Amino acid sequence: MTRAEYPWLLPSVMADPPDPDLPGRQGRTRPRRTVRDWVVDTFVFLAAALIGALASDASAQAGNSEAVVLADQLLGAVACCALWVRRRAPVALAASLVAVSAVAPAAGGALMLGLFSLAVHRPFRPVAVIGVLAMVSGAVQALVRPDPSASFLISTVAGVVLVLLMVGWGMLVRARRQLVLALRERARRAEAEAALRAEQAQRLAREAIAREMHDVLAHRLTLLSVHAGALEFRPDAPPAEVGRAAGVIRDSAHEALQDLRQIIGVLRAPDDGGGDGPALAASHTLYPLGALVGESREAGMRVTLDNTVTDPDGVPAATGRTAYRIAQEGLTNARKHAPGTDVTLSLSGGPGEGITVRVDNEAPAGEVPKVPGSGQGLIGLTERATLAGGRLEHGVRGDGGFRVRAWLPWSV
Incomplete structure (x- = not known):
């Protein structure tokens, strides 16, 4: 199952390739970045930078000093650049962005995208802990760097809603990736089981052929051996008896060939579901x-x-x-x-x-x-x-x- 074959199974453009912590990925080396990875990472960086620029502009309009606005912009730029390691260290990145965003609104966009990557690449427990810390960080930011156009309660609620949206989106993407990996593993297991069943069917068919060959030919060849032995040990037998023995040998050999042809015909013909072919079903009954x-x-x-x-x-x-x-x-x-x-x-x-x-x-x-x-x-x-x-x-x-x-x- 590849991306080219099943593009509809992939997450949205904001989603990343499955990481080593997802089921079925343990012990595997991280693949090299693809063109899609570079496109996604560039888009994430630009999106965080745009949100940070808007937040920095709002901070300047709120009457903050130039030093505060510059520090805010620098912290926001560092936070956006840190998003390039979001696949390798999502927990450390998210925790750092939580601390930075508490005093720097320009890092808010990077924090949201970092929370999304954390929810995609890590299980629920670390995501829940850092998500709660992000909500607290939003409340601290509303208290330390208040927005003149919104009250403290509205800013806090907006921060909580944004955190929940990004974490929920990331968990949804992770669940879908786990489903894809589970379906892929199930398909591989089904292929392996089908191969085992085919091998077992071939083995059973060989055993059935061996039994049939033994049952059919042993009787005929025994007759041939008996009559050939009689001719060998009685070379002075009357011509009539020699002729009769030769006729039995000829008939037995003919019957053996006929039985062998029937078995080969059964192997070439479709199975009727009863384990024996139509030729055997017609001849080898009680009659x-x-x-x-x-x-x-x-x-x-x-x-x-x-x-x-x-x-x-x-x-x-x-x-x-x-x-x-x-x-x-x-x-x-x-x-x-x-x-x-x-x-x-x-x-x-x-x-x-x-x-x-x-x-x-x-x-x-x-x-x-x-x-x-x-x-x-x-x-x-x-x-x-x-x-x-x-x-x-x-x-x-x-x-x-x-x-x-x-x-x-x-x-x-």
């Missing part, structure tokens, strides 16, 4: 569970599907996608960590009751294969189920098998 089980059986797994969901067509898209991912990850883990065992995939539930997904596999006959990065998929599934409003539990059963059980909400 392809049969195909998922069929692929696992073709890979040599013994899988039993028990689907008793009362209304599969009415399953919400987000719930269906989450249930599909849990089933897919459970079968993939059973294939990697417990090959050759019986696996049971069961789904049950209905509207208002929720959906329960269970994947059970028997204990492996031999040593459990050690797969690098084990457990990361279950961590992602637990987070996915929690975000969907459900829960997921997994662990070793009493007979040595492994169970994954998840419950997902299904509102009516």
Whole structure:
């Protein structure tokens, strides 16, 4: 926010730039005088000099001696010159002008402008103290240097009103500057918070992409590994079996590419607000569970599907996608960590009751294969189920098998 961009936020021509005592300015070095600063300071000096000249002329017409008038003019000139330091030492300047103006009416203009600068640059307490002293100084001046054209009471009241006007004007300018600084700080804070939110959104998007890539490709690549391993260890297999395995490898690779294209399409397409793109919403629901089980059986797994969901067509898209991912990850883990065992995939539930997904596999006959990065998929599934409003539990059963059980909400 600059003066050129927001001139309407600046105080009037009599106002000064924010000083170090204003909020948000502590610890900053004072900037060099600008052209505007020189113009304002020159105008302030000339205004004080004009008021002092008028007061000196009135003093001469009141019948004072030439020595008194000359002393009055000298003190007034010194007071006007002292206004050039009003930004650096407003308290000391105002206090000095209060004392001088008590005996020199020509310093009255400089005192008023000094009070204005004091109210702009300093908080209320020193302004109130010096303002009261200025009122007393006005009363002393009316008593020591009386004006023949006005009574003591009128002169005193006029002095009090002028002091209140200048102090009130300065406090108004200070309050407006504080408001500008507060708005500027709020804008900076809002920009910083927006940047943090954008960074967090990018991080969450990366995590979602990583989970989706793992859920989609791990299943397909596991099938490829199983069938490729079978071809490697059985080179003398019948041509029909080799052809069938090669076809499964080809189909799995094709499906993996299709899933990868869908994920890339989701990244390029606008988000529909549900966390998954339209391509995933259309394909990864409860409907392809049969195909998922069929692929696992073709890979040599013994899988039993028990689907008793009362209304599969009415399953919400987000719930269906989450249930599909849990089933897919459970079968993939059973294939990697417990090959050759019986696996049971069961789904049950209905509207208002929720959906329960269970994947059970028997204990492996031999040593459990050690797969690098084990457990990361279950961590992602637990987070996915929690975000969907459900829960997921997994662990070793009493007979040595492994169970994954998840419950997902299904509102009516």
